[in-house]
Amino acid sequence: MLEDLKKQVAAYALQADRMGLCKHRSGNFSIRDEETQLVCITPTGMDREEMSYHDIVVMTLDAEVVEAETGQRPTSESLMHLMAYKTRPDVHAIAHTHSKIATAFAVLNKPIPAVVYEIAALGCKEGYIPVAPYGRPGTPALAESIVEPLKISDVALMEKHGVIAVDSKELKEALLKASYVEEMAEIYLTTLTILGGKEPQAVPKSELQKWEYPKEIKLLQK
Numbered sequence: 579m580l581e582d583l584k585k586q587v588a589a590y591a592l593q594a595d596r597m598g599l600c601k602h603r604s605g606n607f608s609i610r611d612e613e614t615q616l617v618c619i620t621p622t623g624m625d626r627e628e629m630s631y632h633d634i635v636v637m638t639l640d641a642e643v644v645e646a647e648t649g650q651r652p653t654s655e656s657l658m659h660l661m662a663y664k665t666r667p668d669v670h671a672i673a674h675t676h677s678k679i680a681t682a683f684a685v686l687n688k689p690i691p692a693v694v695y696e697i698a699a700l701g702c703k704e705g706y707i708p709v710a711p712y713g714r715p716g717t718p719a720l721a722e723s724i725v726e727p728l729k730i731s732d733v734a735l736m737e738k739h740g741v742i743a744v745d746s747k748e749l750k751e752a753l754l755k756a757s758y759v760e761e762m763a764e765i766y767l768t769t770l771t772i773l774g775g776k777e778p779q780a781v782p783k784s785e786l787q788k789w790e791y792p793k794e795i796k797l798l799q800k
Contacts (some may be wrong), residue, residue: 631797
């Protein structure tokens with residue numbers, strides 16, 4: 579069932595580990611199938627180097643397991659994924675990571691401002707990466723915590739927890755967004771350090787909203 583999607587989930591979960599965005603079996607990943615509305619999601623507590631696509635669990639949006647080929651249980655944070663899909667019907671893939679610097683800002687409940695223009699690619703409508711309030715992992719409170727942040731952004735820090743990133747097309751892009759969050763957190767931290775803790779000037783929200791692919795790519799004539 580949904581073999582191609584399960585292979586993608588397993589592959590990108592492993593890639594996240596190898597990129598250093600997740601360690602010690604942390605984080606979780608999923609894809610929603612457009613036709614059936616079923617969700618392929620990583621199992622709980624499994625080493626990504628040992629996991630195969632056969633271990634990926636298939637669920638309904640109402641949290642009913644319809645396939646667990648090797649008897650694995652879905653991630654304990656499945657409700658968070660399902661809530662994200664219900665909140666954002668456009669979303670088809672979710673990456674939840676525990677990258678170090680971004681998580682440090684999540685511990686501080688500190689949104690990441692638009693210190694570089696690339697934040698425009700992360701769907702941050704308000705010009706910053708928001709922080710979802712704390713919710714205990716594995717509970718409905720965690721699922722509820724990401725609702726409001728995902729209404730204004732494709733990415734969010736999760737207080738005292740990690741990062742969530744969503745995409746309307748594929749898991750590859752959701753993982754890329756999660757990677758961008760860590761990169762921007764690193765840039766922000768470095769900038770704060772250079773400035774002795776003083777906040778850097780952020781790219782204005784109005785400027786971020788103006789970005790679009792150029793109508794033509796043409797050298798200026800001198």
